[in-house]
Amino acid sequence: xxSIIQCPHCxxxxxxxxxxxxxxxxxxxxxxxxxxxxxxxxxxxxxxSFGTVPCVQSKNKGGKVSRRG
Ligand SMILES: [Zn+2]
Ligand SMILES: [Zn+2]
Numbered sequence: 696x697x698s699i700i701q702c703p704h705c706x707x708x709x710x711x712x713x714x715x716x717x718x719x720x721x722x723x724x725x726x727x728x729x730x731x732x733x734x735x736x737x738x739x740x741x742x743x744s745f746g747t748v749p750c751v752q753s754k755n756k757g758g759k760v761s762r763r764g
Contacts, residue, residue, distance in 0.1 A: 698746035704729045713742050713750050 696713045700722060707726035721732045722741040733744045742750040 696748055696751065698742045698748035698750075700731070700741060700745045701747075702726060702729070702731060703745065711742070711746070713746070713748060718742075718750055718752065 697710050698713050699708050699710050701708045702724040704724065705727040707724055709725050711722075718740040719733075719742070720740060721730050722745075723730050731741055731745055733740050735744050738744065739752070740750050742748065
């Protein structure tokens with residue numbers, strides 16, 4: 696699954712594979728070399744924060760989650 700990560704600083708779009716790449720907590724923009732860090736209400740990874748397609752693990756969040764702990 697390819698996700699397009701758009702840099703909030705310069706608007707550069709980079710295509711990364713969410714399957715080939717492990718969950719990234721940060722990502723360095725190829726254009727402006729600034730470090731993007733997972734942020735927002737649900738900081739999972741840079742795919743969930745900046746990508747057009749969230750990471751694979753985020754799919755498991757759908758529906759009812761009944762995890763104790
Ligand atoms: Zn950038
Ligand atoms: Zn994620």
